[in-house]
Amino acid sequence: MDGEFLKLTLYLLCSTVCCVIGLTVVLAAIGKSLGIRKLYTSVLLSIFEFGKSKIERYEKQRYQREPKDSESHDDSDRSDKETTENGGDPLIQRDIAIDAYQGIRIPSNRADYDLTNLKKEFHMSDIMYFAKCGVETIIEDEVTKCFTAEELRTWNFLTRTTHGHQYVSVRLTVLWCLGCLLRYLLLPFRLVLLSIGLSWLLISTAVIGLLPDISLRRQLNRYASLICHRILCRACSAVVTYHGRENMVKNGICVANHTSPLDVIILSCDNCYSLVGQRHGGFLGLVMKLLARTADHIYFERSEVKDRFIVAKRLKEHVEDKNKLPILIFPEGTCINNTSVMMFKKGSFEVSDDIYPVAIKYDKRFGDAFWNSSKMGMVQHIFDLLTSWALVAEVWYLPPMHRNENESAVDFANRVKKEIARQGGLVDLSWDGQLKRMKVKDSWKTKTQDDFSKILKVD
Amino acid sequence: MGSRASIQLQEAELNEIQSETGFSHNQIVRLYSRFTSLDKGAIGCLSREDFLRIPELAINPLGDRIVHAFFTESNNETVNFRQFMRVLARFRPTKSNQNKNKLNTREEKLKFAFRMYDLDGDDKISKDELLSVLHMMVGANISEEQLGSIADRTISEADTDGDNQISFEEFVQAMERVDVEQKMSIRFLH
Numbered sequence: 047m048d049g050e051f052l053k054l055t056l057y058l059l060c061s062t063v064c065c066v067i068g069l070t071v072v073l074a075a076i077g078k079s080l081g082i083r084k085l086y087t088s089v090l091l092s093i094f095e096f097g098k099s100k101i102e103r104y105e106k107q108r109y110q111r112e113p114k115d116s117e118s119h120d121d122s123d124r125s126d127k128e129t130t131e132n133g134g135d136p137l138i139q140r141d142i143a144i145d146a147y148q149g150i151r152i153p154s155n156r157a158d159y160d161l162t163n164l165k166k167e168f169h170m171s172d173i174m175y176f177a178k179c180g181v182e183t184i185i186e187d188e189v190t191k192c193f194t195a196e197e198l199r200t201w202n203f204l205t206r207t208t209h210g211h212q213y214v215s216v217r218l219t220v221l222w223c224l225g226c227l228l229r230y231l232l233l234p235f236r237l238v239l240l241s242i243g244l245s246w247l248l249i250s251t252a253v254i255g256l257l258p259d260i261s262l263r264r265q266l267n268r269y270a271s272l273i274c275h276r277i278l279c280r281a282c283s284a285v286v287t288y289h290g291r292e293n294m295v296k297n298g299i300c301v302a303n304h305t306s307p308l309d310v311i312i313l314s315c316d317n318c319y320s321l322v323g324q325r326h327g328g329f330l331g332l333v334m335k336l337l338a339r340t341a342d343h344i345y346f347e348r349s350e351v352k353d354r355f356i357v358a359k360r361l362k363e364h365v366e367d368k369n370k371l372p373i374l375i376f377p378e379g380t381c382i383n384n385t386s387v388m389m390f391k392k393g394s395f396e397v398s399d400d401i402y403p404v405a406i407k408y409d410k411r412f413g414d415a416f417w418n419s420s421k422m423g424m425v426q427h428i429f430d431l432l433t434s435w436a437l438v439a440e441v442w443y444l445p446p447m448h449r450n451e452n453e454s455a456v457d458f459a460n461r462v463k464k465e466i467a468r469q470g471g472l473v474d475l476s477w478d479g480q481l482k483r484m485k486v487k488d489s490w491k492t493k494t495q496d497d498f499s500k501i502l503k504v505d
Numbered sequence: 506m507g508s509r510a511s512i513q514l515q516e517a518e519l520n521e522i523q524s525e526t527g528f529s530h531n532q533i534v535r536l537y538s539r540f541t542s543l544d545k546g547a548i549g550c551l552s553r554e555d556f557l558r559i560p561e562l563a564i565n566p567l568g569d570r571i572v573h574a575f576f577t578e579s580n581n582e583t584v585n586f587r588q589f590m591r592v593l594a595r596f597r598p599t600k601s602n603q604n605k606n607k608l609n610t611r612e613e614k615l616k617f618a619f620r621m622y623d624l625d626g627d628d629k630i631s632k633d634e635l636l637s638v639l640h641m642m643v644g645a646n647i648s649e650e651q652l653g654s655i656a657d658r659t660i661s662e663a664d665t666d667g668d669n670q671i672s673f674e675e676f677v678q679a680m681e682r683v684d685v686e687q688k689m690s691i692r693f694l695h
Contacts, residue, residue, distance in 0.1 A: 137535050139692040168655045173621045174688040180571035183561040486563040495644030504651045
């Protein structure tokens with residue numbers, strides 16, 4: 047009797063699971079949604095707010111005996127509302143900053159630091175500008191924090207973001223345990239969806255790859271790609287809001303800020319692109335190879351100087367062919383943590399005078415999409431993603447921008463970058479994203495030296 | 506990452522650093538978090554490379570001199586957190602002292618600036634040392650003769666005992682009218 051009962055429950059369980067997965071796949075195919083994920087994320091948000099108020103109360107009690115520094119009193123009002131666009135809350139007020147392209151800057155605009163119209167004799171105290179700048183930068187600098195995951199201001203019940211908060215109160219501990227349970231229960235579903243998505247990719251690219259290059263093939267490829275990416279999105283419980291879809295690119299070059307390979311997936315849920323990117327090894331490299339079977343993706347090796355000319359040539363040819371798919375490029379050249387936008391490489395801006403900018407902003411409370419390639423491999427990253435709450439992102443399709451007459455590619459790139467940063471609420475930095483892996487160039491010191499020399503009165 | 510750091514830093518050590526440097530509890534926790542993020546090898550101390558990995562420091566014309574200040578404090582190949590905090594303490598504003606703290610006095614700040622010039626650490630700034638530092642600050646923009654005359658003028662104005670070098674006392678005298686507090690203090694927001 048018991049055996050029968052067990053078999054029945056197992057059978058029911060399996061069939062509900064299959065139904066749910068089947069429903070998800072079908073919905074992905076037709077591009078509709080039941081709104082369950084949106085509901086789920088709004089419930090989560092209210093739980094996070096509850097957690098935040100609990101922790102704030104706890105911290106207040108803990109630090110109540112701390113006498114406030116008279117210095118911090120002056121700025122205490124500002125510090126409550128002070129949020130840099132970076133989301134983090136700064137420890138110091140930067141008075142003097144230097145930059146490879148802009149030289150010496152005074153971010154705080156202090157009147158007593160006005161170096162702009164100064165022309166004075168050298169004094170031994172001049173060294174203090176550089177000393178203070180250097181020590182300020184050791185305490186806090188805008189570049190190194192771009193390459194690590196952003197710190198969250200409210201706890202999102204994941205111990206990977208902040209440790210120790212689960213011991214604050216019993217209610218929080220219970221919620222955290224429930225949260226863990228929920229996330230790890232969802233994991234097998236998500237894995238199944240992920241494997242369905244990948245096998246669809248494998249099969250569809252194999253089949254469509256057999257067809258000759260006719261318009262039917264392009265149509266089929268478009269549908270297959272949309273379905274595949276939608277399934278993959280559902281595997282991470284992605285809730286993506288697209289704004290400005292009337293500006294979506296049909297032909298030409300599309301640029302976006304880069305946080306993770308997921309950027310490609312969420313953009314591909316809406317439109318079909320040709321990708322340009324660095325050749326990768328491992329799992330990601332495999333996926334890239336599969337994608338390349340049916341669409342003209344351009345892959346290159348960054349270290350190969352010759353490759354750059356070939357890529358530029360291929361890009362130009364691709365853009366001029368109206369039958370080809372629009373190209374998606376990430377001009378930063380590397381993954382940044384979605385708090386800032388770093389220097390855009392001028393390559394893509396030299397090829398075409400019309401650019402379609404896209405801004406992508408992730409809501410990190412639900413899960414961090416940023417892939418820190420030096421810290422973890424792809425598999426670990428995928429595992430983290432599949433055990434996060436969800437992937438909430440906003441995508442803005444900005445109106446196309448055209449290069450002005452006499453505007454250089456570099457200036458055009460900076461103009462586009464500024465627009466993307468403004469729309470996404472990101473900090474606009476002129477530093478090179480390659481600093482993640484490379485050292486600074488000695489020639490970058492010269493702008494600062496030039497600026498300082500201009501201040502000195504020399505006979 | 507912030508809270509994880511506070512667990513690794515023992516309460517006792519935190520209190521010691523607080524009494525030694527005058528930083529608040531919260532500031533020490535935040536700075537410890539920064540220290541660990543710079544410590545790429547996770548060995549509990551920083552090497553020269555760890556400092557120079559900060560791009561804005563690497564392009565600072567006096568970047569090497571500033572890093573050197575930390576290593577003079579530690580007298581070693583690496584800098585641990587206590588030594589790191591002691592150097593940073595010199596940049597705390599003097600006005601924010603409830604108890605007189607001996608690390609961020611005007612004299613300590615001037616000592617830091619003096620050591621930027623004193624390349625060989627003999628407590629005197631020679632003309633060559635001054636020229637070297639001037640060179641670092643202006644690059645190729647000013648000619649050798651002009652730099653030389655700037656150095657000569659600076660030394661003759663400051664040198665009171667006639668040895669053609671600037672001692673620490675002469676340096677302090679030359680900084681008499683300089684608002685050291687404003688130029689060598691960092692504004693902490695918390």
